[in-house]
Amino acid sequence: MTIYNRCGNSGVLLPKVSLGFWHNFGGDAPFERSRAITRFAFDNGITHFDFANNYGVPAGSAEQTMGRLMDEDFRPYRDELFISSKAGYLMWDGPYGEWGSRKYLMSSLDQSLQRMHLDYVDLFYSHRYDPNTPIEETLQALVDIVRQGKALYVGISNWPLEQLRLGAKYLREHDTPLLIYQGRLNMLNREPIEEGILDFCREEGIGFIAYSPLAQGLLTDRYLSGIPADSRMAQEHFLTSDKRTPELLAYLHELEQRGQANGRTIAQEALNWVLEQKGVTSVLVGASSVEQLKNNINTILS
């Protein structure tokens, strides 16, 4: 069984499971744990690591962790890795530290490269659509970033369908085809399907990578019997305890039973569901331990 999928109609193959560095890899996480998860991922064929400028606590520290890992472990394997970053959300003070201006995107990517100790990223994304910047300015900045050799491919994340259409057309006409769209897709949130984004990507030969495929951990056994102190939900920030409803628990028990029949865990059921959607290239998972990642790739990458 191949563990890679072709990304749209491009020349790029991505692993069916990719690793995201949003949580658990920042300056507040134990470095040796981050290192063990990253090494385990790569050793098991996960060649795609996903960042954004603001990932980690403090913002930017997940990319700094990657910089240290490049120096200590990964430099000899640079050409075997597909590393992405993004800019769009608030990163620094003043008028140039967020959204979609050329000024912000270009400065932000330079900062990301410095933090990760890289000469280029494989993929650079606009992290969100900016309604107050001319769409051509954002798109031309992406084109020029590729021309400058600072990114090999460009991506778009979280843009509405109408702007995605315009973006794909503009990028194609400027010889920088849109490689991939990054959107939130999981069994509890099917917006990219309902809004026609996944179909559009498939029809246009654009890859689709699903973020939060486990709904930040809701679609696992993590919260079946309470809220563990070391979990994302315990932080009550990006994942809040009001999401742990009786309906969710009933759904999880259903998934657990279905999983038992298929020889899969709840997380494996959830990831397989996303990967079965036509047009999905990869699921972009997070993990706070090697064990979690091992569980997630089992039955998919083995």
Ligand SMILES: NC(=O)c1ccc[n+]([C@@H]2O[C@H](COP(=O)([O-])OP(=O)(O)OC[C@H]3O[C@@H](n4cnc5c(N)ncnc54)[C@H](OP(=O)(O)O)[C@@H]3O)[C@@H](O)[C@H]2O)c1
């Ligand atoms: N483009 C965007 O706007 C955007 C937005 C969000 C995310 N992303 C990308 O998507 C990546 C993944 O997002 P995510 O972290 O929300 O993904 P996720 O895979 O839905 O959730 C990951 C969390 O689920 C828990 N978990 C994972 N595997 C588990 C297992 N086998 N058993 C029990 N619990 C398990 C862990 O929670 P604990 O930490 O509590 O252990 C882990 O941190 C991010 O790192 C980022 O690269 C992009």
